[in-house]
Amino acid sequence: xxxxxxxxxxxxxxxxxxxxxxxxxRMLRALLRNPLAVVGAIILLVLVxxxxxxPWIAPHSPLGQDLGARLLPPSAAxxxxxxxxxxxxxxxxxxxxxxxxxxxxxxxxxxAPLGLIIGAVSGYFGGWTDKVLMGVTDVFLSMPxxxxxxxxVAALGPGIENAIIAIAITSWPAYARIARAETLxxxxxxxxxxxxxxxxxxxxxxxxxVLPLCTSSMIVRVTLDMAGIILTAAGLGFLGLGAxxxxxxxxxxxxxxxxxxxDQWWVxxxxxxxxxxxxxxxxxxxxxxxxxxxxxxxxxx
Amino acid sequence: xxxxxxxxRRFWAILRATVEFVIVTLLxxxxxxxxxxxxxxxxxxxxxxxxxxxxxxxxxYDIAKIAMxxxxxLIIQFVNYVGDVFQGDLGxxxxxxxxxxxxxxxxxxxxxxxxxxxxxxGVGLGVPLGVWAAARKGTWVDQIIRVFALLGYSVPAFWLGxxxxxxxxxxxxxxxxxxxxxxxxEGLVEQRTGLMxxxxxxxxxxxxxxxxxxxxxxxxxxLGFFSLAYIARMTRxxxxxxxxxxxxxxxxxxxxxxxxxxxxxxxxxIRVQLITVIxxxxxxxxxxxxxxxxxxxxxGIGNYLTVAxxxxxxxxxxxxxxxxxxVFILINKMSxxxxxxxxxxxx
Numbered sequence: 078x079x080x081x082x083x084x085x086x087x088x089x090x091x092x093x094x095x096x097x098x099x100x101x102x103r104m105l106r107a108l109l110r111n112p113l114a115v116v117g118a119i120i121l122l123v124l125v126x127x128x129x130x131x132p133w134i135a136p137h138s139p140l141g142q143d144l145g146a147r148l149l150p151p152s153a154a155x156x157x158x159x160x161x162x163x164x165x166x167x168x169x170x171x172x173x174x175x176x177x178x179x180x181x182x183x184x185x186x187x188x189a190p191l192g193l194i195i196g197a198v199s200g201y202f203g204g205w206t207d208k209v210l211m212g213v214t215d216v217f218l219s220m221p222x223x224x225x226x227x228x229x230v231a232a233l234g235p236g237i238e239n240a241i242i243a244i245a246i247t248s249w250p251a252y253a254r255i256a257r258a259e260t261l262x263x264x265x266x267x268x269x270x271x272x273x274x275x276x277x278x279x280x281x282x283x284x285x286x287v288l289p290l291c292t293s294s295m296i297v298r299v300t301l302d303m304a305g306i307i308l309t310a311a312g313l314g315f316l317g318l319g320a321x322x323x324x325x326x327x328x329x330x331x332x333x334x335x336x337x338x339x340d341q342w343w344v345x346x347x348x349x350x351x352x353x354x355x356x357x358x359x360x361x362x363x364x365x366x367x368x369x370x371x372x373x374x375x376x377x378x
Numbered sequence: 379x380x381x382x383x384x385x386x387r388r389f390w391a392i393l394r395a396t397v398e399f400v401i402v403t404l405l406x407x408x409x410x411x412x413x414x415x416x417x418x419x420x421x422x423x424x425x426x427x428x429x430x431x432x433x434x435x436x437x438x439y440d441i442a443k444i445a446m447x448x449x450x451x452l453i454i455q456f457v458n459y460v461g462d463v464f465q466g467d468l469g470x471x472x473x474x475x476x477x478x479x480x481x482x483x484x485x486x487x488x489x490x491x492x493x494x495x496x497x498x499x500g501v502g503l504g505v506p507l508g509v510w511a512a513a514r515k516g517t518w519v520d521q522i523i524r525v526f527a528l529l530g531y532s533v534p535a536f537w538l539g540x541x542x543x544x545x546x547x548x549x550x551x552x553x554x555x556x557x558x559x560x561x562x563x564e565g566l567v568e569q570r571t572g573l574m575x576x577x578x579x580x581x582x583x584x585x586x587x588x589x590x591x592x593x594x595x596x597x598x599x600x601l602g603f604f605s606l607a608y609i610a611r612m613t614r615x616x617x618x619x620x621x622x623x624x625x626x627x628x629x630x631x632x633x634x635x636x637x638x639x640x641x642x643x644x645x646x647x648i649r650v651q652l653i654t655v656i657x658x659x660x661x662x663x664x665x666x667x668x669x670x671x672x673x674x675x676x677x678g679i680g681n682y683l684t685v686a687x688x689x690x691x692x693x694x695x696x697x698x699x700x701x702x703x704x705v706f707i708l709i710n711k712m713s714x715x716x717x718x719x720x721x722x723x724x725x
Contacts (some may be wrong), residue, residue, distance in 0.1 A: 095596050113525075115399040216409030221665035221706045224683070228414065232421040304531050315536050316684055326471055331537055335673075338540050339548050349537035356532030364528070 107369045114365020120358030127174040137165035139172040139325045148341045158343040160333065166344065169325035172353045176326045177355060180241055180310045181303050187245040189299050192252025199253065199288045200260030201279070211257065217250040223309055230318045237326070240319040246310050248302060255298055259291040293370040301363035304356035311352050327352050392719050399715040403707060408460070414696045419448075424624070463700065468541030469693035473686065478697035482679060487572030488558060489671065492598050493663040498603030499662075500609055501656055507606070508613025512621060513640050516685060530607020535666055538600050539673035546596055554592040556675040563589050576588050597674045604658035604666055612655045614699045616648040650720045657713025661706045 086103070090096040108114050125130040126190035127134060137155075151158045157166035174239065199210040217225075229243035264287075272282055313319035324327060334345025356357025427434075430442045443449065447458050462468075468478035511523040547555045554560065556572055563586050567577045575594070578587040620626065621644050629643045630636075668680035673682065679698055686694035 088673050091677070164397050170650050192501060212405070215407070215617065216413070219406050219707050219710050220410060220413070220703050221661070223665050224699050224702050224706075225413070227668070227683065227687060228695055229421075231690070231692065231695045232417045308532075311534050312536065315534070315669070316672065316687065317686060328534070331534070331540070335540060338544055342544055345537070345540055349534060352534050352537065353529070353532050360528045360531050 080251045082158070083233055104369050108365050111136060111368065113361040114368075115348045117358045117361025117363075117365065120354055121362060124178060124295070124355055124358065126175050127171050128174025131172050131175055135165075135168035135171045137168040139164065139169045140323050148337065152340070152344055157347040158192075158341070160330075160344050161337065166330075167348050169330060170348055173325040173327045173330065173348065174355075176237070176320055176324060177307060177310070177352075180237070180244075181306050183241045183246045184248060184306050184310075185299050187241075187304075188249040189252055189295060191245075192249035192254075193256045193291060193295060194283075195289060196253035196258075197260050197283050198290060200257040201264055201283055201287055203264075204354070207257075210253070214218070214250045217247070218254065220247075222247040223312065225317070226313065227316075230313060235318045235321065237320040237324070238245065239276040240310060240313045243313075244306055247309075252298060255294055256288075256291045259294055260287055263287075263290060283294065296361060297367045297370050300359055300366055303359035303363070307352060307356050307359070395715050395718045399711055403711045406711070407704060410700065410707065411460055411463060412456070412464050412705075414700050415456050417699075418692055418696045419455060419459075420452075429621060430722050448598060468697035468700065470692040471697075472691045473689045473694065478693050481682065481694065482697055482701050484572075485543060485677060485679050485682045487575075488676060489664060489667050489680060491573045491575060492594060492670070492676060492678065493660065493667055495598035496601035496663050496667075497656065497660045499599055500605030504606040504609030505613050505652065508610040509617055509640060509645060511610065511614045511638075512617030512644075515618060519616075523614070527607040527611045530604050535600070535669040536673050538603070539597065539670050542596055542600050543673070553596045556587065556593075556673075558593055558677060559586060559590050560593075596677060597670050601666055601670050602665055603628045605663055606663070608659050609652075610657055613648070613652065616651050617644055620644045620647055628636065650717060655719065657709050657716070661709040662724055664702055664705055674681075689720065 082102075084095070085099045085165045087095065087099065090099060099273030108118075124303055131139075141164065143159070145163065146155075146159050147161055147163040149159040149163075153168065155165050157170065160166055160169070194212055195214065199207045199214075226240075226243040227245045229246055230239055233239035233242065269282060269286060270287055277285075310319055310325075311331070314326045317329070317332060320326030320329050322333070330348040331345045334341070334343075334348070338345050385452065412583075426439055426443045426446060426448060430438055434442070447455050450458075466479050468482070470476065471478050474481055497579040507523050507526075510622055511520045514520050542554065546552045558564075567574070567581055567583055567586050570577050570580060574590040575587060575640070578584070578590060617640075621640075626639060626643055629639050664679075667678060668675075668683055670676065671678045671680035672684045679702060685691075686698065
């Protein structure tokens with residue numbers, strides 16, 4: 078163990094892999110010193126675990142109706158009670174983890190690379206390319222995200238795929254701004270000039286040398302944005318524009334429970350608690366990651 | 379440097395900031411129009427159908443198509459669209475069968491009233507909490523305020539609204555339920571500004587005033603909580619920047635009281651930065667009110683938007699998007715220009 082550790086923390090690593098692993102190890106240790114970040118990481122691990130093994134963990138089927146057992150309060154048999162069709166809310170919340178995870182993953186996969194490339198191209202080339210691209214970015218940035226997503230979904234039609242597209246369309250500009258700012262700090266540095274002298278094409282410089290340097294601030298920003306993405310997706314579900322019934326999406330579940338909120342409070346409350354926990358998890362982890370990866374960004378959100 | 383030169387330099391700085399503000403705002407506004415145009419006319423497979431509805435006859439359909447100018451090139455359509463919007467024509471709403479512009483003018487004050495009280499609560503609590511957290515950096519006070527602020531990023535507004543209704547209205551009975559006033563007070567007060575509190579106070583109708591406040595306080599507080607989270611977080615980080623400066627240490631060494639160090643030496647310089655933050659959160663509240671209004675049946679622009687969404691009433695959806703977007707942009711850019719004018723370095 079100590080051998081392993083000293084190999085990882087070696088001041089003169091023998092290979093690139095050793096250096097990278099050593100760096101990751103140092104960051105992980107720094108992250109583990111932050112109690113809130115650890116709590117966040119645990120929450121997210123539980124989320125991933127629930128999503129992966131939902132059929133084995135969930136005590137009941139998420140869709141199976143049992144009208145004899147409708148609107149039961151939380152008990153030993155149904156930890157979170159049952160809804161208006163007698164479905165076990167706990168099982169639905171567990172299956173809902175899959176939907177939430179899918180939404181945040183797809184939004185991140187679409188919008189982060191898009192923003193990254195637009196920002197890097199803009200910062201790298203400068204001049205008119207920069208002016209035009211950043212002009213478009215600023216228009217999107219100075220617009221309310223939720224409203225814009227609502228309008229897009231209204232035109233595309235309700236549904237979970239369209240909700241994901243709408244959220245992705247509204248999230249990329251922030252990433253483009255960050256990528257551009259990062260690129261500007263090193264576009265005139267010597268290693269870029271050296272690469273260019275060796276004869277590397279613009280595409281190669283951007284893909285191999287510029288983008289990798291933008292990733293760490295990107296990871297921080299995406300993690301911090303996850304909470305907002307979850308809330309927007311849940312909001313769309315709540316308004317009936319996101320995931321459609323009978324999918325166990327948390328926002329849509331709250332919307333169904335709204336009718337019974339005064340007498341059967343658990344139907345709407347339980348999925349809400351799941352949303353809060355997962356969003357908080359992302360916030361805690363994002364805060365911790367920022368302190369480790371990108372200390373100069375503190376306080377900005 | 380003579381006094382006159384300083385004043386004239388300041389004048390030019392302000393003039394420049396203002397001109398830039400106008401140009402940038404106009405450009406952004408055209409960008410917003412391009413987006414709503416794109417959403418309304420390009421994405422739908424058949425924009426005519428989305429306006430007349432699928433029960434329209436072929437004749438109605440053709441009339442609508444020509445009236446909408448859809449037989450012309452896209453760029454001409456866009457120019458016409460911009461012209462219409464600048465003349466205040468946002469089309470007709472399918473569900474209310476009235477011009478969208480007049481619908482929006484009717485519902486906007488309700489949202490304005492809620493968002494304004496919300497931001498007052500957010501600033502009134504958020505700034506002191508942020509300063510307190512910075513002054514006690516690293517202690518349990520700081521941690522609690524930090525978690526409290528992060529909750530503002532993690533709690534769904536509609537969920538908090540529902541829980542608030544159950545707790546404070548249904549269970550404790552501290553506040554009134556959904557809507558702006560009780561049903562028997564409705565229509566009693568003469569509409570002047572459309573702001574219920576102002577109108578009732580102007581006509582001296584204090585029963586209505588207290589009733590309206592009773593209805594307003596819960597949604598506004600919940601809305602305010604979200605701006606509080608952001609404001610407290612930013613205030614804390616601005617304050618930490620200041621408190622780390624050497625002149626603060628100097629003040630402490632001189633024996634200035636801690637209270638004075640924090641509120642005079644530390645807080646004064648960040649007031650200008652806070653203006654931008656408060657402006658941004660005020661704009662965000664107009665947006666956040668969509669969810670809250672739906673939960674509280676608050677007859678504002680957010681409620682109007684969600685009803686239009688459910689009826690696939692595209693003119694109303696785009697009109698509301700345009701109005702909320704414009705206000706958002708305007709506040710955004712205005713806090714920008716205010717910052718530049720008020721920043722002491724421009725003096």
